[in-house]
Amino acid sequence: MRRVVQFNVVVILALLCIFMKGFNFSTLEVVTDDELLNLVRTEKYVVVLFTKKDCEQCDNFENELTHLREDLVDTLNAWVVKAVSSPLVRLYSPNKEPALVFFRHGSPLLYDGPANDELILHTFTENKEPIVRELSDDNFEHLTQASSGATTGDWFVMFYTTDCVECQRLQARWEAVGAKLRTRLNVARVNRQTVGAVTARRFGVWEVPTFIFFRQGYMYRYNIHKYDVASFTSFATDWYKNARKETVPVPKSPFDDFMQMIVDYLRDNPWIWKIGFGSVGFTGFFYLYH
Structure with missing residues (x-):
């Protein structure tokens, strides 16, 4: 009789542990906008799923991220949370929910891919640091060697200003472009208004955002009014051949x-x-x- 009681206790405890484990990991922690902004400011790595109610695709992403949470915590020591119907999603994704964003030292990377836990983990672990290079008048020609078309590879550059709302909303997507193309070319940005004003004048950049692809001494302007990750990556890998080919001008006196x-x-x-x-x-x- 005593053994039966002990056995029942063990079974109940085991079932309780399974239940509690399932309960703890069946949903992601919900954060408010203020809590999310505080996490982004203070934590090294934050993974946030922007979601909403009655959204099947959102649920699919949440299920994959839930399975992945323990790995993200172990490998990155990251916070993994979700924000429900948050207006902040407009800063990172043009399509709104679901949007999966990985913050590294406050720099956002928009995940651009299917709801697959292995692919999500690979994308985040391979891009633990910001990918997009910040160029200025002082280092642009030295790093890109744009006019000579020499040894540093191809460069896809976004010209922006700090007061451009569209430019701010593009930051997470531009990081996603960098993640997609990191093994093939360099992705960078230049502040047309401040440290990159001379460079912007050199290339006739007057409006922002402006995108120019530099390859082997030539430049190709991205004049397509589609600012999604797929369109950017397609242009830099193949579609630039359909754009007007311009010789890169040498730096002005x-x-x-x-x-x-x-x-x-x-x-x-x-x-x-x-x-x-x-x-x-x-x-x-x-x-x-x-």
Whole structure:
């Protein structure tokens, strides 16, 4: 009788452990927007699934991520959470939910692939650090060797500004492009407004976002109005052949760049022309009648 009781206790405890294990790992922890932003600011690695109710595809991603959570914690020491119907999803995914985003030191990478736990794990573990290179006037030619087409490989570059909302929303997708192409070419970005102003003038970049693919001394402008990961990767691997081929201009002399800066400034501020012509007209009128 005593053995039967002990056996029953063991069975009950085993079933309870199985139940608790299933309970603990059957759903992801839900976080608010404020909690998520705090995690992104303070934690090294954060994996977040943006999801919503009554979404079968969202449920599929959550099931895969649930199975994967223990591996992500063990290999990356990452936080794995979900945000339900969060407006923050618009910052990272044009298609909204479901969106799976991996933050590395605050830098977002949008997962662009099927709901497959092995592929998700491979993508995240292979891209633990930001992939996109930040280029400036000081290092652009040295790193890319764009005009010589020399030894550093092909470069796909996004020109952006910090006050461009569309550019901010592209960051996670651009990192995804870098992850897709990392074994084939370099993916980078240049701040047209600040440290990359000279480089932007060199290539005639006036609007943002602007994308240019550099290959073997030539440049190809991405003039397609589709900003998804698949379109970007397709352009850099093959579709660029259909774009207009331009010879990469050599860096401008300081004088030529200064003159180009004046031209760009006048184009961006046409009211200066009106004031100038108005002043000339007023001066002529004054001298004519006096």
